[in-house]
Amino acid sequence: MVVTARRHIAAVLFAATTALLAVAPGVAHAVPSFGEVQQSFRSSDAAMYDRHGELIQQLRLNPNERRLSWIALEDVSPALRNALIASEDRRFYQHSGVDWSAVAASAWGNLWNTKTRGASTITMQLAGLIYDDLRRKSSARSMTQKVSQVFIAQSLERNWRKDQILEAYLNLVSFRGELVGVHALSRVLFGKHPSGLNQSEAAIAVALIRAPNAKPAKVSERACSILKEQGAPQECNGLQGRTELVLARATAKGEISGAATAPQLAPHLGRKLLKDAGKPIYSTLDAATQRFASDSLRRQLSALVDRNIEDGAVVVIDNASGDVLAWVGSSGSLSGAAQVDGVQALRQAGSTLKPFLYEMAIEKKWLTAASLLDDSPVNLATSAGLYIPQNYDRQFKGLVSLRTALGSSLNIPAVRTLVMVTPERFFQRLQTLGFNLRESGDYYGYSLALGSADISLLSLTNAYRALANQGRYSGVRTATNDPRVTYQQTMDGGASFIVGDILSDRSARARTFGLENALSTRIWTAVKTGTSKDMRDNWCIGFSSRYTVGVWVGNASGAPMWDVSGVTGAAPVWQEVMQYLHRQSGSQEPAKPAFVIAQPVQFENQLEAARTEYFLPDTSQRVLQVAKSGEIAPMITYPTAGMLVAIDPDIPPTHQRLRFTAQGAKQGVWLLDGKPLKAAGKKSADLGFDWMPWPGKHKLVLQDTNGVVLDQLQFEVRGALVRPPEGKSLKSKVSFSGR
Structure with a gap:
């Protein structure tokens, strides 16, 4: 029922x-x-x-x-x-x-x-x-x-x-x-x-x-x-x-x-790739390489605990594929800021940008690896005042070849080279290499040669990978389903080869680092170190035939380290990781491009040892020919492009002068707003010319005696002045001789 x-x-x-x-x-x-x-x-x-x-x-x-x-x-x-x-x-x-x-x-x-x-x-x-x-x-x-x-x-x-x-x-x-x-x-x-x-x-x-x-x-x-x-x-x-x-x-x-507990091997890349992931991600990392790089970094920082250093980062990239094989963002428990990703954090680059500066000078055929550069005191006028660069050891080496200047990381020759290349040109080249600098070249000025710009370890390491690939640049891959990298020829292949050869040359770096140091490996490698102002950042970036490895050590807080340089801080980690990567295989020296010329050179007064040097076409010296001093390209050094000059109303106009200066030209002509200038009462003038400033926007041109423009720029003068006396002209012609 x-x-x-x-x-x-x-x-x-x-x-x-x-x-x-x-x-x-x-x-x-x-x-x-x-x-x-x-x-x-x-x-x-x-x-x-x-x-x-x-x-x-x-x-x-x-x-x-x-x-x-x-x-x-x-x-x-x-x-x-x-x-x-x-x-x-x-x-x-x-x-x-x-x-x-x-x-x-x-x-x-x-x-x-x-x-x-x-x-x-x-x-x-x-x-x-x-x-x-x-x-x-x-x-x-x-x-x-x-x-x-x-x-x-x-x-x-x-x-x-x-x-x-x-x-x-x-x-x-x-x-x-x-x-x-x-x-x-x-x-x-x-x-x-x-x-x-x-x-x-x-x-x-x-x-x-x-x-x-x-x-x-x-x-x-x-x-x-x-x-x-x-x-x-x-x-x-x-x-x-x-x-x-x-x-x-x-x-x-x-x-x-x-x-289910997973080893937390790559927390920083994990946050980057997994934050929006709806399914498992297969990264390009190699777990064994990631472990070794992390352990190596921690060992090195533990040994430097008395030098006020607790943070670091390591990146390993496969040269051919662009795959990131290791992404170590911090020292983990050794750090007070372990969540900060040192791979992507922006820090001052120090001397690590110098290879790209010299590559550009060689590429433009303004310098060669054998060109002599002057490592002596220099004062450069800028819109912010005088810029007086110093070498790391505060000593001067005199005339040195570009090979020695780069290998031994001398600062003053690099700044002189940037005067020739110009900060804006160098800035544009760095942008094409993926640095994504936030300011313009003129903002950084000549200090850009010494790494005043803030860059990330990832972008820096990948730019060195472009040198390893003889000027071919591409982005990197961090996940296996990312598109394959596409290359573009960003730097000259021959100039990149020459710079790589310099960075692999133990003799070239001996004047600063000695022959035996943490940059020396049992395999072929090319490497560069860098240290930022007040020892806040140490860098060591280098490549073999297969891999590019970048290491940064410092403090996430920005606090300076105590007596730690790139060779003693970051380089030991770089060497360990590079030796690990090649534990079962060697690294072959890159083949010389067919158009690059290898010729013996000798130096006057045995300034440097005779050697075989590499040259781009139309830049080589003959056998036994003395390599001549590398001359700074003719350019206006003051005023600077876009400079704003203010007339002081409390000083009589006749007592105010703006001094035009130039470098690299033995004879020439100043033209202001299309009219030549002349120094009254002088038969000739040196590189300087004193001009009474006049309000307005002005175009300053430097020509040689044949009328060829050597350099030009625009600047502006602001302030009120009475008009010059009737019949008096401030514009005439003068030739001058270099110092």
Whole structure:
């Protein structure tokens, strides 16, 4: 009689629901496919793997929920699947989304106020997990929500397979606290993969579905009931103690027990790649190289702990592919600012920009590797006052070849070379090499030769990679699905080869560093160090035939180090990493481009040892010919381009003068606004000419005696002056001789 009544109630409920669906089409939802639901799933923990598939980094993305990767149904323990169906939906494989018999039983129980099993099927619960507006909140669902849930459940059953419904449910259902999905549940509470859950663990897991926040005793009681229904009452022995232990783990946010804990090998690159990742990322990193570089950096900084240094970074790039093989952003626990990424942080470059400056001078055929440069005191007028560069050791070497000046990292020859190249031209070249400097060349001025610009370790290392590739520049890759790099010829191949040869020359660097130092390797390498002002930054960047390695050490706070240079700070790490990379293979010296000429040279008064030197076409000296002094290209040194001059109203106009100066020209003519200037009462003038300033915008030109323009610029004078006396001209012609 009771069974017949329940069947009648079920038939009535089915007819009523059908009628509601017919008259309320607005409650219907467009049911997504299984693939769409799976694709939209986002793990709260993004995983990064190395190029070989080794897990190297995990990052928590969602602080409110803990979801791990989607788990296929075949990877879920059969014990859990059986416990779920036994507890939540016994007729799961028979019904078509709604178990009308269970609905009738629930209605009958409500009628007689007796407790019955819930009528919501797994498929109906899944509808509430897919659509947030159907999710059960603190209050009961409305009639419209219930009807929608029935409609969606039936639609799911028509379009999805039973195994897909079960798989989606197990990945989307909440268990306890922040834990969502069977993968997070298994890893956090049981410290194992979902495939390894046993019968009692499965019962505890399913018991949490109905009462996620219940006390351990209640969860244990519910789990024991499930075990008894499955014919395993013996599993109830000691179940409460196990339940209390397991549920205690749910309160420890941010940690995953057991095998899921990933080594945090690359936290900085991990944050960069995983912050918006919806699926695992396969990086270009090599886990073994990453470990070695990190360990090497920590060993070196531990040895320098008494020198006020705690931070560092290392980058390794494959020359051919542009793949980043190591990205060590900090020294980890040794650092007080371990979250700062030293690979991308902007720091002053020091002497590490000099190779690109000399490459440009060689490329333009203004200098050669054998050209002699003057390492002697120099004062350069700038719009901000006199610029007086100094060498690192505050000594002067006199005439030195470009090879020696670069190899030994002499400052004054580099500044003299920048006077010839000009800061703006050099700035533009650095931009094409990916430095993305924030200011203009004129902003940095002549100090740009000594690395006054702020750059990142990544951009600097990749620019050296362009030297390794004989002038071909490309971006880098950090993920295996990034597009392959595209090269562009940014620097001259021959000039890049010559600069690389200089950087590999032990003899060239001997005057500053000696023959044996941390820059010397058992394989062919080209390397340059740099130290910024007040010893705040140490750099060592260099390349072999296969890899380019960059190292920075310093303090993230910007505090200066104590008596630490690039050779003693960053270079030991660079050498260790480079030797590790070539532990099983050598590094071949790059082949000389066919158009580069190799010729012997000798120097006057044995200034430097005779040697074979490399030259670009039309720049070589003959055998035994003395290499002549490298002359600074003719250029105006004062005023500077764009300079703004203000007339002082408190000084009589006749006592105010603006002195024009130039370098590199033996004879020439000044022209101001198209008119030649003449020094009254002088037969000739030296490189300087005193001009009485006149308000307005002016164009200053320096010509040789044949009328060829050597240099030109524009500047402006502001202030009020009376007009010059009638018939008096301030513009005439003069020739001059260089010093």
